[in-house]
Amino acid sequence: MLTVAAVLMTSVAGCTLPRGAAMEHEILREQDAQTPSFVHYQVDAALLPAVQHWPAGSGADPVRGWPKGGAGAPGQILARGDMVKLAIWESGENKLLTTPDAPTAALQPSQVSAGGSIFVPYVGPVKVAGLSPEAARQKIQDQVSGMIPSAQVQLEATPGSGNSVDLVGGVAHPGRMPLMDRSLTVLGLISQGGGPSATIENPQVRLMRGGRAYRIAMQRLLDDPALDTGLRPGDKVSVEKDRRYFLALGAAGKQQLINFPKEDLTAIEAVTMAGGINAGRANPKGVLILREYPAAAVRADGKGGPSQQRVVFTMDLTSTDGLFSAQNFTIQPKDLVLATESPLNNTRTVLSLIGSVFGIANTAQNATE
Template sequence: MMIAAGDTVQVTIWDAEENSIFGAAGVTPLQPEIVSADGSIFVPYIGSLRVAGMAPTTARERIEEELIRTVPSAQVQLTVEPGQTNTANLAAGVSAPGLYPLPNRNFKILDLFSQAGGPRPDLNSPQVRLVRGSRTYGIPFERLLSDPGANIAVRGGDRIFVEDDKRQFIALGATGAQSIFDFPEIEFSALEALAFIGGVNAGSANPEGILILREYAQSAVKDGIAGPPQERVVFTIDLTSADGLFSAGNFMLEGDDLIYGTESALGPALTLFGLTNNLASVVSGN
C-alpha cells in the first residue's frame, strides 16, 4: 500500500536515552496525523515531511533518518489507517460488504471480491456495478470471470455493488407456460427460452408461428439494416424447419421480450401485430 492524502499516520518514537527529549518513558506515541492534500504530515523536531506515495516502511525509514540528526538513538514505529483515497467501498451484494484498503495500485476487482467472499449465492445472474465519480459502469460477474481484460484495477474512492439481473421476458399464447420469467443466464437464446418454458402446446400451437415481440427505443430506430425499421418489431420462429431451429438458437432475447405462441395460421397474426421480420434473415444479417 502507498500512503495517500487522507490516510491517518500514527508515529511512535522509541528512545533509549535517559534524558530523552521525548520523555522518561522511552516510548512516545505521537498524535495521529492525517496526510494533508499536499501529501505531508508534521513530525516534532523534523517539521513538515512529505510521505504521500511512499510505502509505510519507506516513510518510517525516512522519519527515522531525519530524526536521528536530533535524537541519535531514536527508533520509529509507523502504522497507517487508509483514508477514502486508499480504500474501495464494496457496498452491497457480497458476503462481507465494507471498506477495503487497497494494498497497491494494481489491486483488481476480482482481488476485492476474493476478500469479500464473492457475490451472494441468492443473486440471480449477478451483475457488478462500479461507481467512479459521476459515472457508473456495469458488467455481468460471469463475464468478469471469463474476460481478463474486464478485471480492471480498483481506484481509491470507488464504490462497487452487486445486484440481480433485472431483465425479464414474458411467455403467452400456446406456449408450455404463460408467465413472466427472469433471465437465468447472461446470454439466453430464443430456443433456450422455449425449452425453459416447456416448449409449446402440442395440441393447439402453430409450430410455424412462434412470435417474438420486441419494442425498441425511438433512438435505436434505423433503416432496417443498421438497426430496427421501427419501434415495434415482430420476429417469427418456424419450429418445423432446421433453419428456423438454428436461427432460434442464435437469436438472443432482450429484456421485456414477449414470446407468443399462435394457435392459428401465421398470416392473420402478422396482420394484427403489423411488421414482421424473418428471424433467419436477422440472425444472418441479410
C-alpha cells in the first residue's frame, strides 16, 4: 500500500495538476529578471497616496470631462434660420400699411438671414440675431416710427434648425427641441424627453458641442447642480449605458467581463462583484490587479507614475491594512482582477488522490479476502 502511495506522489510531483488559475509566484516570477516586462506594487497604505496622482491607465475612457458654465439668461434669443412674424398697427388718418377697416397689417413671415437680419418693408434689412424677441421688436418699431409715428409693432419668433438642440437617444421621447429658452440645461432637456430609459444602468450623459464630445455620469449631474450646464444651439445630447468594464478571472466566483455599476469602483467592490474569493481554491493573499499604462504615463524614477507600462498590483485580503487599502484602491476600465490559486490546492489534490488510491486498494483487498 505504501509503495502505491509513494509511486503516486512521485508521479504527481513530476506533472502539473489541473488548475483553474495561476499561482501568485508564477505571475510574479519575472519581476526578479534582469529586464522584467512589468513592475510590481503591493497595495497598502503607503502606496495609495502615490497611485491617486498617477495618470489614467490605457483603458480609461478618452471621452471624459465636462464643459463649465451655467445656464444662460431666461428667454429666447434670435438666431439665423429663425422665422419671424411681424404685425404693424397704425392709428390716425394717414396710414401707410393699413386701412380704416383693417388697422393692422400682418407681414409675410421672414427668415433670419445668414447675416442675422430680416427684411422690413419701407425700412430694409434690420439685424435681429442675438437679440431677444422684445429687443428686436423695439428695434424694428423705432425704425418704423421714423415713417409712421403712430405705428406699433408686434413680433413673434419661432426657433429654426440653427436655434435648437438634439436629444439623440436613451430617453423616452428623443428628437429636436427648439431653444425657446436659453436657460434650458442638460437635465432640463432630458426631462423634456421623458427622462432616461429605465433599462440603462448607471446612465452616462454625452454632450457633443463644437466638434468635441464630453461625458459625465448622470448621478454626478444630479448630485452637483453646478455641473448642470446650459445648452447652446447645435448641441447634441444622448443618454447611454456606461461602457466601462473590468475583467474577472481565476479562482473567483465569476470569470467574465463585468460592467461598472457606478462612477467609481473600488478593488474590494470589484472582488465582491466577481463573486468573492473561492474558499476552496483561491489565495486571499494573492489577489492581483493587472493594468497597462500609456507610454506617456511612465516615470523612470517611479514618482508621479509607474516605472513601466505594465503594472501588477497585489492585494493581501488577510490583513487589516490590505483590506482597508483595497477599499480605497480605485479600479480602472479594462483592469484584470485575478484571484490566484492557493498553494494548498495542490496539497489537497494530492491528498485526495492518495485517499482515493487507498480506498480502491482497501476495496480490492476486502474483495480477495
